[in-house]
Amino acid sequence: MSWRRFFQREKWDKERARELEAHLEIETQDNIARGMTPEEAGYAARRKLGNTTRVREEIYLMNSAEFFDALWRDVRYAFRTLRKNPGFTVVATLTLALGIGASTAIFSVVEAVLLRALPYPNPDKIVRVWEQAPDGHPMNLADTNFDDFRAQNHTFANLAAYEHRSIRSSLRSESAGTLQD
Amino acid sequence: MAKRGAAPLQGEVLQGTLDLLILQTLVLGPAHGHTIAHIIEHRSDEVLQVEHGSLYPALHRLEDRGWIASFWGTSENNRKARYYRLTRTGRKQLEHQTSRWAQLVGAINRVLKPASE
Numbered sequence: 001m002s003w004r005r006f007f008q009r010e011k012w013d014k015e016r017a018r019e020l021e022a023h024l025e026i027e028t029q030d031n032i033a034r035g036m037t038p039e040e041a042g043y044a045a046r047r048k049l050g051n052t053t054r055v056r057e058e059i060y061l062m063n064s065a066e067f068f069d070a071l072w073r074d075v076r077y078a079f080r081t082l083r084k085n086p087g088f089t090v091v092a093t094l095t096l097a098l099g100i101g102a103s104t105a106i107f108s109v110v111e112a113v114l115l116r117a118l119p120y121p122n123p124d125k126i127v128r129v130w131e132q133a134p135d136g137h138p139m140n141l142a143d144t145n146f147d148d149f150r151a152q153n154h155t156f157a158n159l160a161a162y163e164h165r166s167i168r169s170s171l172r173s174e175s176a177g178t179l180q181d
Numbered sequence: 182m183a184k185r186g187a188a189p190l191q192g193e194v195l196q197g198t199l200d201l202l203i204l205q206t207l208v209l210g211p212a213h214g215h216t217i218a219h220i221i222e223h224r225s226d227e228v229l230q231v232e233h234g235s236l237y238p239a240l241h242r243l244e245d246r247g248w249i250a251s252f253w254g255t256s257e258n259n260r261k262a263r264y265y266r267l268t269r270t271g272r273k274q275l276e277h278q279t280s281r282w283a284q285l286v287g288a289i290n291r292v293l294k295p296a297s298e
Contacts, residue, residue: 005245016237016241018263019262019263020234020237022256022260022261022263023213023233025260026215026258027233049233049234050233050234052234055234055235059237059238062238
């Protein structure tokens, strides 16, 4: 039964209330049999049993998942408060919407550009190599050097080179464009 | 109320101990809460005064664990009462808890006893 009790609080409370009532009756009868007046007998039984509301509360709490009760109360309180302040609700909702939208947009870009693997087989085996000057600066690679590298390569499955190129163009001139690199 | 010896240990019945006493009481057969309370009091020579109310949360807890089961029945003097009986798990628990209790008492007694030469 263990977790099922959380859904039977009312039922168990009624059961236990009935049970405590029965207890009182039996004790009262016993007291009368011992020679008390019915009134005395009732009082004595009640004294002996103690505070029945407290007992029922203790059992009720045993059947409560206090965390979820509190959570549910908080959620309802939040909705009541929001309904009372429509202006605040609108501003808060818009702020959240914009914030979530912007974050999603930025993440989409980051994901595509930085995080997602390159669309080649074994993307984790692709490396970038460059020539470096004695002072540590990366150097541009001469075509002939690249041909040599490729011819003498024992390390990589294949080599490829790429170049940066900036193109400046204007609408008026026919032959626009300067090459760099 | 206690007529002889020490004052009743009211309120000092630890939770686990109360569970143990209830289980032991039910070995004799099914009983309702009122009977259980009185049996505990009488068998302890009135030293253990169970506040009757405190019995019911304990019964509820034991039933929830499946150590006892309950049903509505008719009492000796023809009144409706909720009866409790020991389940098989409850019986095993009783054995287990009783030996633990004996260990505990033995250990405390050994500490309390003046060292013998």
